[in-house]
Amino acid sequence: EAAVTQSPRNKVAVTGGKVTLSCNQTNNHNNMYWYRQDTGHGLRLIHYSYGAGSTEKGDIPDGYKASRPSQENFSLILELATPSQTSVYFCASGDGGAGQLYFGEGSKLTVL
Amino acid sequence: QQQVRQSPQSLTVWEGETAILNCSYEDSTFNYFPWYQQFPGEGPALLISISSVSDKKEDGRFTIFFNKREKKLSLHITDSQPGDSATYFCAATPTGGNNKLTFGQGTVLSVIP
Known part of the structure; x- marks a missing residue:
């Protein structure tokens, strides 16, 4: 069964600190995605990747970086965290083009 | 600018009733429309999906109705x-959107027993 795992599941950070959210998938999918979920906004795409070594900007990339060192791993990096980045972050993987993504269980980030 | 809009924000029905959830979009290039279901504390999971060449897709108790002209x-x-x-x-x-979903x-949805 498709599996996407995220770590950490919960994180409290201070303003100005660096945060790294990690994602691992065992689906052998080329495409991976980072979304954030906020009430009233649904899920919004931050960064995505078509394969190892590639990263692309999504709809709301400001303040975030991404890294795809291998087929299985995709990280989201907040170099200077701000309270506005408090959210739940979801990683997903999925090929095929018809909109089927497999999501992880989410990482809840609180920036104080 | 919200390219995909849903209504209502919340819906309560009694057990056994039919719940109707609405969606509209603006971008004419959209061709695939998946619906995801999310339980508290979990990630979204694909429930059912339709492409723009169909006007109806059924899977058990779940049915998508699609009106391309009205988006x-x-x-x-x-x-x-x-x-x-x-x-x-x-x-x-x-x-060809590489699964970049909007x-x-x-x-x-709340279903009361």
Whole structure:
């Protein structure tokens, strides 16, 4: 069964600190995605990747970086965290083009 | 600018009733419209999907109705069960979009026993 795992599941950070959210998938999918979920906004795409070594900007990339060192791993990096980045972050993987993504269980980030 | 809109924001129905969740979109290049179901504390999971060449897609108690001319969809959940209580997201992606989904804001469905 498709599996996407995220770590950490919960994180409290201070303003100005660096945060790294990690994602691992065992689906052998080329495409991976980072979304954030906020009430009233649904899920919004931050960064995505078509394969190892590639990263692309999504709809709301400001303040975030991404890294795809291998087929299985995709990280989201907040170099200077701000309270506005408090959210739940979801990683997903999925090929095929018809909109089927497999999501992880989410990482809840609180920036104080 | 919300390219995919959902209504209502929340919906409460009695067990056994039909729940109707609505979705509209703006981008004419969108060709695939998956609906995702999310339970508290979990990630979204694909529930049912339709492409723009169809006007209806059925899977058990879940049916999508699609009106391309009006750029509207609806998800009908017949014989609603308490276990259907969840947040439902309508999403859209164009052909060749590499699964880059644009999501609506979600509808929170509560089914009362």
